[in-house]
Amino acid sequence: MKRTHFAVVAAGLGLALSLSACGSDDGSDTAGDNDAKIEGKIGVILPDTESSVRWESADRPALKAAFEAAGVEHTIQNAEGDAEKMAQIADSMIADGVTVLAIVNLDSASGAAIQEKAKAQGVATIDYDRLTLEGSAEYYVSFDNTVVGELQGQGLADCLGEKDANIIYLNGSPTDNNATLFSAGAHSVLDKITSYKKVGEQAVPEWDNEEAAVIFQQLYTQADGKVDGVLAANDGLGGAVISILEGNGLAGKVPVTGQDATVEGLQNILAGTQCMSIYKSATLEANALAEAAIALASGKDAETTGTTKDSESGREVPSILLEPKAITKDNVGDVIDDGGQKLADVCTADFADACKAAGLS
Template identity: 30%
Template sequence: MMKYSWLLIVLLLTACSATKAEETAVQKQVTVGFLMDTLNEERWVKDRAYFTEEVQKQGANIQVAVAHGNDALQIEQAEKMIRSHVDILVIVPHNAQAMAAIVHQAHKANIQVIAYDRIVKNADIDLYISFDNERVGQLQAEELLKSVPQGNVVYIGGASTDHNSHLLKKGAMNVFAPLIRSGDIRIQYDQWTKNWQPKEAAKGMEEALRINHHQIDAVIAANDATAYAAMQVIKQQGMAKKIAVIGQDADAVNIQAIQQGTQLATVYKPVKKLSSVAAKTAVSMAKKQKVDITDSIDNGKNNIPSILLEPILVTKKNIQNTVVKDGFYQEDK
């Protein structure tokens, strides 16, 4: 009888251990909240897909919400995720200033916050993951000057509410500065683009051509969607291939434009790498694991720990070895 009693005790202890192991496994499965601004541009659709796939590969759950350029909606979505007790928030802010309050709310709930590709201003975010956006602007300006060392330049900025727009412009203007002082480069039109809307960029390009009597030699646009809008206006004015245009993001239609000679170049930010690094880092942080950070960036309140990836210039010469090789662009498109 004693023998069977001991056997029963062993079986019960084994069952309890198994139950505890299962409970621990469940506890370790974290949830990542991914708050996005928009899916209007091709690249953001890819970001969502790559990020979601990598989070799931890491054995975590994910909640995704898209604000469609609406500050109030993005704040509402963030508050909902905080109430649902996600383990970490990853934010692509529509408005760099407006999301500061959400960072504060998340921290009160012991939820860490990562700013993805766009920084949140004046807030103690836990991490910023992006590309070196000043370097993007620098690459744009340097490549443009190879084709247009002297002349009249139009600058079509991004949304003024997006801190990246300011970084891109800073990088470009740092390159142009000595040539502006010498008079070789003249910035004849310089405007932000409300909400990154291509139709607003098109209006800006029309105005730039009109007030400068079509005497424009080059255009730098803050992304490829606004660059394409500018090129459409240039084409309508019968000036295709007469004005050098450069953007960034390596959208499919812009890669085609580079191949056709209507766009000079773009800057490729390998979003698969960005999303992979961000997803792995978010899951690690949610599990309270140590993450090695070497860079930082000032967001107006503090120097924020940052992971900054290197952007890549894409011209007609290296399309095959960059966006095609990475599978980012398929030539049959």
């Protein structure tokens, strides 16, 4: 990644918060008809509901709030893990007059095809959260995903200590460029520690949690159960790992990483079965996307934090990269205080004692 220009990206991100807008509560989340309405219409296509709960529980409401606050007409839909469906949604949005289209690609090939079609129709595109390799997006809005991996690697090292340790790496989908960056970041930290040994590593197609459990069981068996730590790329994969460890009486004894600071992930951290997670504020990322999309819709340039190199095409993609945060038992409350999760959702009856011990009330 190449940093060329830095700007402060805060929660407000220049949005006209004094504006108001009305929006429907249907699946498309359209809104508009504001006295100070920004010209243009923005479409966002989320990837699925399976790889992480964040897309519907965090990103959709944060995006909707950001667009409504700015008084911009918008539509938000979910491809439900189907690349063909995403292409159809994109065609429909373009036909309905969106002037800016933001996507979280399911894979780079299908994402690039959508962007090429949009470009031919004069529709500007933005990569949201995942970079589309060989794509043509005007901007890439995400967190610094190499840093995410570095924080995961350091988090696992902190939990393991300096002892000899066998590590299994359970990576995200091989079609997700972010997963490649997470893995590279983690390895850049853990490979330098000579007392650590990799005893297994595999990517999980489409971030499928059920398949992750099967894959980890196979890796665990191949290592003869001699596993001291697991670098799991997100909380869903981490939960799958923990389910297998529980069946072998090792939950809480083998540190497991995660990402997204989901309710389940935070509860696992409080229970001691997960070592750490990564918090990426959906509100911050949604506001960054909204600012970039509104700039494009208004015929202006968005402020960026630098560029990200497309490893396939070599293109330097103007980027807005935000800083992720490592979450352990000591700072679970930071996620709740920031609005990332609700206290009542995390501190249910089963976790009341753990929450009390962590100072959450």
